Amino acid sequence: MPVFITVGRVLFSVLFIFSGASKLFDIGGTAEGITSKVVIPAVLTSLTTQLEALTGMPTAQMLAIAVGALELICGVLIALNLGARFFSLVLAAFVVAATFYYHDFWNQSGPEAKNNMIHALKNLSLIGALFIIAGIGRRPRATAAAGSEA
Numbered sequence: 413m414p415v416f417i418t419v420g421r422v423l424f425s426v427l428f429i430f431s432g433a434s435k436l437f438d439i440g441g442t443a444e445g446i447t448s449k450v451v452i453p454a455v456l457t458s459l460t461t462q463l464e465a466l467t468g469m470p471t472a473q474m475l476a477i478a479v480g481a482l483e484l485i486c487g488v489l490i491a492l493n494l495g496a497r498f499f500s501l502v503l504a505a506f507v508v509a510a511t512f513y514y515h516d517f518w519n520q521s522g523p524e525a526k527n528n529m530i531h532a533l534k535n536l537s538l539i540g541a542l543f544i545i546a547g548i549g550r551r552p553r554a555t556a557a558a559g560s561e562a
Contacts, residue, residue, distance in 0.1 A: 417548060418493070424541055425491035428503060432483030435476060442476035449513045450475070482506060490545060500545040507542070511535040 435442040452460055452471060460471045467474060483506070486499040515535065517528035 421493065421496065421545060422491045424545070425487040427538075428483045428487030429491070432480045432485070432487060435480030436484065439473060439476045439480070442480065443470070443472040445514075446475050446479075447472045479506075496548075497546045500542040504539050504542040504546070507535050507539050 450472075463474060464471060469477075482502070486503045486506075489499045490496045490503070511532050515528040515532040517525045517532055520528060
């Protein structure tokens, strides 16, 4: 059984590794998508202005880099089972936010609403799988646990 869990975890992580790398290779396109969907709250504008002055990049570009790096790093670490519980919960929170901002079927109608509902349901499944990974975590093997009881 542990082999199936390991292979499943690695195969599952490929989605986030590929998605994160794709975002990093197309930072301009990712930033454009963020600009069209994400509105920075007014409370954070002074902070974002300072960050823009410090980095010389617009907020959307910084978010694009952060999102791509988050997906890539979390995906790799989950695949390697290094902090898999923690990083699967981080990705679950990310998928919730991405679903809210990018697949808001409740604000749409017609075919666009149906398409985004399908994406939201797919993301719900991803969140479920991430919770399973968080629940399994790194456990000792059954044979090691049985051997210690004797």
